[in-house]
Amino acid sequence: MKLNIDYQEKFQSRHIAPNEADTAQMLKAIGVNSLDELISQTIPEKIRLKAPLDLPPAKSEFDYLNTLKQTASKNKVFKSFIGQGYYDVIVPGVIQRNILENPGWYTQYTPYQAEIAQGRLQALLNFQTMVIELTGMEIANASLLDEGTAAAEAMFMQYSTRKNQSANVFFVSEEVFPQTIDILKTRAQPYGIELLIGDHQTVELTDEMFGAIIQYPAGSGAVYNYKSYAEKAHEKAIKLTVVADIMSLVLLTPPGEWGADIVVGSTQRFGVPMGFGGPHAAFFATKEEYKRSIPGRIIGVTIDSAGDYALRMALQTREQHIRRDKATSNICTAQALLAIMAGMYAVYHGPKGVKLIAERIHGLTILLAESLKQLGYDQLNGAYFDTVKFDLGALAGPIHSEAVNNQMNFNYKGSAVTISVDETTSPEDIKTIVRFFARVKGKSLNDVSFDELTQNLKTVIPADLQRKSAYLTHAIFNSHHSEHEMLRYIKSLEAKDLSLCHSMIALGSCTMKLNATTEMVPVTWAEFSKMHPFAPTDQVGGYMQLFDELNKWLSEITGFAAMSLQPNAGAQGEYAGLMVIRAYHNDKGDSHRNIALIPSSAHGTNPASAAMAGMKIVVVRCDDNGNIDVADLKAKADQYKNELSCLMVTYPSTHGVFEESIIEICEIIHANGGQVYMDGANMNAQVGLTSPANIGADVCHLNLHKTFCIPHGGGGPGMGPIGVAKHLVPYLPGHAVVDIDKGKSIHAVSSAPWGSASILVISHAYIAMMGSEGLTNATRYAILNANYIKKRLEHHYPVLYTGANGRCAHEMILDCRAFKNFGIEVTDIAKRLMDYGFHAPTVSFPVAGTVMVEPTESEPKHELDRFCDAMISIRHEIDNVEKGILDKTDNPLKNAPHTASVITANEWEHPYTRQNAAFPLPYVAAFKFWPSVGRVNDTYGDRTLICSCPPLTDYEFEESEVTTPEYGT
Template sequence: MKLDLDFQEKFEQRHIAPNQQDTASMLETVGVSSMDQLIEQTVPAQIRLKNPLNLPPAKSEFDYLNDLKVVASYNKVFKSYIGQGYYDVIVPGVIQRNILENPGWYTQYTPYQAEIAQGRLQALLNFQTMIVDLTGMEIANASLLDEGTAAAEAMFMQYSLRKNADAKIFFVSEDVFPQTIDILKTRSAPYGIEIQIGDHREVELTDKMFGAIVQYPAGNGAIYNYADFAQKGHEKGIKLTVVVDLLSLTLLTPPGEWGADIVVGTSQRFGVPMGFGGPHAAFFATKEEYKRSMPGRIIGVTIDNAGNYALRMALQTREQHIRRDKATSNICTAQALLAIMAGMYAAYHGPKGLKKISERIHGLTVLLASALNELGYDQKNEFFFDTIQLELGDLLNSIHAEAVNNEVNFNYKGSLTSISLDETTSLEDVLILVKIFAKVKGKTIHDLNIAELKSAVESQFPSELVRTSSYLDHPVFNTHYSEHEMLRYIKSLEAKDLSLCHSMIALGSCTMKLNATTEMVPVTWAEFSKMHPFAPIDQVGGYMQIFNELNNWLSEITGFAAMSLQPNAGAQGEYAGLMVIRAYHMDRGDHHRNVALIPSSAHGTNPASAAMAGMKIVVVKCDERGNIDVNDLKIKAEEHKDDLSCLMVTYPSTHGVFEESIIEICQIIHNNGGQVYMDGANMNAKVGLTSPATIGADVCHLNLHKTFCIPHGGGGPGMGPIGVAKHLVNYLPGHSVVDINHEKSIHAVSSAPWGSASILIISHAYIAMMGGEGLANATRYAILNANYIKARLEKSYPVLYSGSAGRCAHEMILDCRSFKSFGIEVTDIAKRLMDYGFHAPTVSFPVAGTLMVEPTESEPKHELDRFCDAMIAIRSEIEEVENGTADKVNNPLKNAPHTSAVVTANEWEHPYSRQTAAFPLPYVAAYKFWPSVGRVNDTFGDRTLICSCPPVESYAEEAV
């Protein structure tokens, strides 16, 4: 027997599920003789790439991790005292292993289907409750992207609520973190909002101001009492946003008790690693009266159809892009996974534990301040929590050099240096810091009586700002203190949620594909997770190599000149791309170019993002086949040629079709002076076969949490980097703290210079292990899997749109509208799918009354067949309703989903069997996933909006 010494396992074969035999069978079902023939019938010849992707050869999983270990070693993990909104943490092992590293949590989808998402909904409700309690506000959302963008959302909410239309000034305290101010500048410009930066103690508040924002504790670490400032503002009709350090609020009086209207910040300190900038869950809390203006998602309490306690996303229009061009926010991705971690951190430590952590941090900071004072240093902050500020003068360079020698980083701003302590700081760490400062003064630590200084440590807060109110009184924060209890609690919630661990999630437009373990492993390596985003550039060589390679690879894949990796969500990538286009026009003197043409089929974030970028939206019609009406586009482009800014187009279309007129469409826009912005939501149908630049786009964002394998995490994290043509490179986002600026960069769109940097490693791993050929094959199989489902289902469900050869791209729309005539809604199909063990495809988008199905390349034929069998069986159930065999009200669809409690109850009052309800096909028993609640009652929940954890007794009272 001859032995193959050159064998190397290919990651591609692990990622792409169908084997050779299944591929042949699927091609036969589709009706083509080969994969090449299918692609020829699907992707227009004029846009197909002529050459394969020029990427490095694919690496095996083993080799990639070994090579990455070397790259990781180029990151120097110094002890960070930089602060500025980012702090080292101790991630409880039970949370890291069972949530952050657990696919049962990180492969879940956004909880639109509440009945199979009760676990993460409860975890997010815990997060909201934590935020409400600590901030002293009345209502909170279920997380935002980062602190800076949360502050920008607050500014916009204040602006939209203003009563004086002439009020255009937003006051920003000079002590707000610089990265936040940077984002406020970006977001304010298109609306003509004037940012006025100054000292809150000296500013004259006027009727021309609609809002103000301060930091608590301040960016320099000082603690100010803002109560008078808040009162004076309210007298002028000025609403106040307060950016807080969440951990400090266990000791400090919360802003809700002294006049804040909105409180924002990041929950990163609650057990979420720095990760060189993210992902971290920001929060937004406000007053009850503003709940319908609040951006982001809200989790609320309701009941199911049996009157039992249930949760769901409240006020479904929280995702403000549903308002399209009327939106003031385009939020689509939250940071659910990280919010869940933060809420679990609070549950694990409880109010007493959190307070002890805060007291220890504050105590060590007081000790450090006292010791440095004894050494003769000038400490500026009279009151502080964890940060002291020193005027070093001529000693700055010496201190800096000695700090580097001891592998510690401080925050330097001119001759001022600030030092921020955190949960990981020990007494030994403080002594090292004292030694550094003593040595520069020619002294030693023995010149100080540390024991005496320790015994004299007292709180450094103004007496009126010492917190007296209670917080986190709910049982969920006072029960799970032992690891065993916490483990069981986490697992009990996980068991209520359907994820990719259970079955395929065939969501159109959302690309729920394999998140390979090897891609995920490096995220929690200390060399990546413990890096501060503002660490000196010479300490982050590993990250820089990954960013450079990812930039080059994504540029090759898109055909563009360069990427910005900063946007940390897809909708934020849209916004960033439009702001780059805006800057380009303005730099050329075309200030008047502000019209965005957007097809009627576009995802709601498109017009929302355009509105946020200050553009006027003109809708372009689609024809009966779902394609852009080229004649209508041409008429409107020529009509607005003098003020045309851009076209926003999704390709393949939102309808799942490769429109053959796309090159002509792009040319029409260019001929009329506009730019083409391409939404990259459907990039999974293009990689390696075509590219945005080949098609004619100028800008495109990529959903790395779709096409490039970053997991959805129950609704976030995400990353939405943008690629641009050569003429737009100089306008890519910059940053005020870390110099990544191009010649004419727009201000930052995210708090950290490279967004949620730690999860970029996932996409880096995916591309490195797939290689160019593997990526192209993934695209081919995404198209094959979709057309296989289409072939199997189109006799049962009309497929709404297809290309000229009858092919769909990577997704299709199943038309369910005709069923409504005899009482079956598309929602009924979605809920009934749960009984078969599946999450529903995308419901009623982009066409009401339809299902949009996208299987991805990661699903094997037998899983596709299970899904198709379920859909065909449901069609038979619909037919029984249609022909009168089944009751129009009391049938399996209308009563779905069926819980175990319902199926095993003593009484059964339905005309169909328990077997039909719970095990409608033979395979279901082996794969059975039980929804934990029956169909949720959205109307009840919106009528009685409860968005934090009330006492358990109250649920029973509400249900009576």
């Protein structure tokens, strides 16, 4: 027997699920002889790539991790005292292992189907409650992307709700972090908002100002009493935003008690690693009166069909999909996984534990300041929490050298230095700093009465700024402080949520594919997780190599000249791409080009992003086949040829079809002076077979949390980097702190230079281990799986749109509108799927009354069959309603989902059996996932909005309040 010692397992065989036998059976069912034949019938020949992707050979999982370790070693993990919104943390092991590193939490989808998402909804409600209590505000959302963009959202909320419509000046304290000011500049430009940057203590407040923003503590570390400033602002009808350090609010008077209208910030230091900039959960808290203007997602309390406590996303959860270009924000996501971690940090430590941590940080900061004072250094901040500031003069250079020699990073600005203490700082660290500060002056540690200072530490926070109000008072923050209790609590919530651990999540447009363990492992390596985003460039060689490789690979995949990795969400990528187009036109002297043509089928974020970029939206019709109406496009491009800025197009289309006319569409736009922006939501049907540049696009954002395997995390994190053609490269986003300017860069769109850098390693791993062949095969199998489902279901549910040869791309739309004639809504199908153990496909988008199905390449044939069997069984149930065999109002669809408590109740009064309700197909018994609540009542929840944790003993409902609502989508 000859032995093969060159064998190396291919990662693609682990990522792509269908085996050879499955593939043959699916091809036969579809009616083609080969995968190549299917692809040729699906993707127009004129847009297909002529050569394979030029990527490095695929690595095995073992080899990749070994190679990445070498890359990671080029990152020098110094002790960070830089601060500026980023701090080292101690991640509780029970949270790291059981949430951050647990696929039961990171492979969940956004909780749109609330009945099978009660665990993460409760965890996010905990987060909101934590934020409300710490900030002293009345309502909070379930997180935003980062501190800087949260501040920008606050500015725009103030602008859009201003009473004086002529007011267009926004005051920005010069002590707001520079990365935040940079983003404010980006957001202000398209609306003509004038930023007045200055000293809050001397600025003259005028009627032209609609809002103001200050930092608490300030960027220098100083803690100011802003109460009188807030009063003066309100006298002028100026709304006040406060950017607050959440850890400091444990000791400082919360902004809600001295006049803030909005409080934003980052929860990163509540147990979330720095990760070279992210991902981190920002918070946004405000007054009750602004509840319908607050951006992002809000978790609210409601009741289910039995009248019991339940949770769901409330109010304008997807406002931009409803209001489109009239939306006040394009936010379509959150940082759910990171918000959950931060909330759990508060649950685990409780009010006493968090206060001890804050006091320790504050105490060590005072110890440092007083020790250096004894050495003759003048500390410039009067009151402070965790940051001290010194003007070192000629000693700045020697101090910098000593710090580097001791592997410590401070924040330098000229001769000034700030030093920020965090949770990981120890008394020994303070001694080390004092020792080399002493050495520079020819002194020693013996010149400091260190022990005496340690024994006599007293706060420097003035009495009127010391917090007196209670916080984290709810029982949830006072119950789970032992690890065993915390573990059980986390697991009890996890058990309520359906994730990819349980079954396929066939969400059209959302590409819920395998997030391989090997891709996830490096995220928590110290070399990646403990890096400050503003660390010196000579310390971050590993990250720079990773970014460079990912940039090259994504450029090759898209056909573009370069990428910006900064946008940290898909909608953020849309906005960044449009701002790049805007800058390009302005630079050419074409600032009048402000018309964006957008097909009627587009994602709601497209028109919302275009409006935020200062563009006017003109809608292009779609024809009866769901394709862009080329004649209408041509007419409108010609009509607006002098003002045309761009076309926003999704490809394959939002209807799941490779439009044959795409090259002609792009040529029409270019001929009329416009640029083509391609939405990359459906990139999983392009990689290796065609590309955005190949069809004629100029810009494209990539949803790395879709095509390139970053997990959805229960509603975030995501990443939305943009690729651009050569002529647009100079305009890619820059940054105020780290020099990444391309020559004519727009201001930053995210707080960190490379966005949520630590999760870029996931996409890097995916591409490196798949290689050219693997990535191309992934696309081929995604198309195969979709067309197999189409073949199995098209005789039961009409497929709304197909390509020229009757094929769909990687997804399809199943038409359920006819069922409404006999009382069945598409929502009923979605809820009934839960009884079969599945999360519903995308509901009522892009066409109301439909479901959009996308299986991805990661699902095997038997899972596709299980899903199809469920859909066909539901179709038979619908038939029985139509025929009168099942009651029109009391049937398994209308009553779905059925909980264990309903099934096991003593009484059963329905005309169908318990068996049929809970175990409608034989396989369900072996895979049963029980929804933890019955169908949620959205109407009740919005009518009685509760967005923080109510004591369950107090949460009782009058019988008259429990109604049967009209359930929407």
